[in-house]
Amino acid sequence: MNVWLEKQRHLIDFTLASLARRKTKNLGLLLAYAVLVFVLASLMLFTQALRSEATFVLAGSPEVILQRMVAGRHDLIPPGYIEKIGRIRGVQKQEGRLWGYYYDPVVNANYTFMARPANEVASGSIMVGATLARARGLAAGNVISFRSYSGKLFAFKVSAVLSPDSELLSADLVLLSEADFRAFFEYPAGYFTDIALSVANPQEVRKVAEKLSASLPDSRPILREEVLRTYQSVFDWREGIMLTVLAGAILAFAILSWEKASGLSAEEKREIGILKAIGWETSDVIRMKMWEGMLISLTAFLLGFIAAYVHVFYFGAAVFEPVLKGWAVLYPRFALVPTVDGLQVATLFFFTVFPYTAAVLVPIWRAAITDPDSVMRA
């Protein structure tokens, strides 16, 4: 056992000493490799953290949201709907909600206006999300005016700015009283945007949804589990786009490493011949190369992963910000709660460490089975 261990250490010593001979080239390769792992791991950690955060906080969202659809579009809930729902068994509470979008030409951004009961937001005042406040330079006590879609100007006093900790949820929110909301958007009395329902027993949610569809055929119930599912999958296509962009880089790296690993130079072939002639077995040569592949890929993996963790959770995934921001004017500042999914890390490990090690081994196999007397014949 000790002899075996010592032997492996010898092989590692040798492979490191030979790597050190082309320091710049090999360090460059290691760095490129680590950067690749870094980007992939950052993407993985970022989306995973965002997903788990969304899953946690949105678990508090309403059990059912009822929308009315007209000609395939979300339409207003007419008077009388809320009363109809009241008769469905299992519904604990129903509440007409008022919310809508406002385009602010000053900063070219969309805001989400949401009506709140008068005890939360007094008439004539608003509460705004921290991102919005930053974009418009607002603080509590300021006055801001919005020109409504009908052309009238409305002035509001900012009573409070929502906590910056909630930016991920409230970046563009403008909370105002119901009366102000109806006046601003000229919302017809008795109409609502949609209805939020509370269902006490989670097992009854589907039953309630079925009953809603039956009694209000033009409505579309959106269940909380659907909302959560949306967020379980919403970043998948984004990841897909990122990966497409990265595919070029991955391919370039694959070519680079293939060239490096498989393009066995005449010099290296000669060295293998020498090693065999002085008493190395074919398996020693292969194992030595395997250590090389493993050391490089393992170092790159660990380096890339650690850097990715720091990047995502301590530097706010700065590399992705431009991509994730998209065309949005309001981009929330948020710190994600660190989460690591062991299975994902294992997958990343497998797909970064093994292909490289294999790429190193394939050509060596061919070279290592050459006859040891080739050095004497040359």
Add this chain to the structure above:
Amino acid sequence: MRRPSTLAFILLMVMSLGVIAIFAHSWQLTVTDQSRLQANRTLVTQLGLTDLALFSESRYTRHPSQADLHSALQDHPGAFDHFPTGSLISPPAHLTKTHERLAGKTTSPD
């Protein structure tokens, strides 16, 4: 003479410890993180929020879970459509013109 493998082992060991620390760190939620998450969940319940405010440029990105089937075609005059070509061609100027006339011309402070 220092042994290269010893250096490599130390390096790998340090980095592995780093990864283990990461796992340990991510499993152990800090009090601040916990209270922040809890506060956000309370906000969601209180306001009846359904979505993250990550992308505010259009309905189907601002409220993806609430979007109707046809909402991928746009509210924001500067918004691009759902398809990749939208990221290559900017929207025609006349679409944003009507909104420009308001910019900075309101009477009260904004």
Add this chain to the structure above:
Amino acid sequence: MIELSQIKKAFNQGQSNEYWALNGIDLTLEAGKVTAFRGPSGSGKTTLLTLVGCLSRPTSGRVRFKGEDISGLPERFLTEIRRQSFGFIFQQFNLIKGLTAIENVILPGFPTGRPRAELIAAAEQIFEQLKLSHRRTAKVEWLSGGEQQRVAIARALINNPEVIIADEPTANLDTALSREFMAILEGFTAAGKTVLLTSHDPLVVESDAVHRVIGMRDGCLVDA
């Protein structure tokens, strides 16, 4: 110690460029002696050394090493014997560039799993004997021809083999260095090692250090 009987060796057998390097060699080599093979290039002397040194196997015939038939052994066992019993000094030295002298010397010890400290100590001792201690951490490509050869000799000695095989050891050396090599050779004999070498350098084959000279031509033995 080493017995060869009816040794034949063909390259590219069965192909149009088939070539018989050795045509039936019968030879017995004694232990503790220096034997030189002399002959023009292409006479098969290097091929013969590769067979004796377990670097390759004969096409037909038997090679016995210390009474054991080694010509039919699988490669793993050949490698084992080669590592334990033979040390090689190649014509081109065949050192690994970029590594230091001492790193090159300890290479044959790696597959044995001997502790590194022990290998280093053994190498230092050999360097001492060869008066090369001052160059032990120099990269081999910076060494002079004579120094490179001494590194190659040190490498051949690291596993303490019974047999030293040297292929044209003085081909790349000037007269003074060649004489130095012959002196080292005498040291081997004094240490009880068997030495097999090829050469057509008169300085080598006519030296007192060489006990037996075997002539070769066209894959056959001829009178020296």
